[in-house]
Amino acid sequence: MQRNWRCSDGEIDIIAMIEKTLVMCEVKTRATADFGSPALAVGIAKQQRLRKLAGLWLAQNPGNHHTIRFDVAAVVGPREEPLIDIFEAAF
Numbered sequence: 001m002q003r004n005w006r007c008s009d010g011e012i013d014i015i016a017m018i019e020k021t022l023v024m025c026e027v028k029t030r031a032t033a034d035f036g037s038p039a040l041a042v043g044i045a046k047q048q049r050l051r052k053l054a055g056l057w058l059a060q061n062p063g064n065h066h067t068i069r070f071d072v073a074a075v076v077g078p079r080e081e082p083l084i085d086i087f088e089a090a091f
Contacts (some may be wrong), residue, residue, distance in 0.1 A: 003070050014073070020078050021067040026090075029075040031081075039074040039087055047091045 002015040014025035015087045025047065028038035050070060058065065072090040 005053075005057060007053070007056055009056060010049055012050065012053050012057060015057065018069075019071050022065045023069050023071055024050060024057075024071055025071040025072045025086075026050055027075060031077070033076045037085065038076060039072045039075045039085065039090070042072050042090065 001017055003013065005012045005015055012024055013027040014023070015021045016025065026042055028041050031036040047070070054068060054070070055076045058068075069089050070091050072087045074087070
């Protein structure tokens with residue numbers, strides 16, 4: 001549906017509809033996993049911000065959204081061959 005949706009309060013990386021579920025996805029990328037998964041960078045403060053941003057997006061895009069899910073995509077490695085882990089319903 002949308003990539004890199006922005007407003008004055010921040011950005012949502014990916015907004016997608018999967019079947020009847022609206023998915024807000026935060027993408028975190030790192031060159032290596034030396035310090036753990038990039039998903040670990042999505043702490044409580046980031047989760048709260050994403051929830052707030054989702055509310056703002058929904059206010060601008062009213063519709064029949066029955067279910068909303070927050071995912072995290074952790075991307076590690078070179079752009080040519082990254083390893084990607086998707087954490088569905090991460091929070």
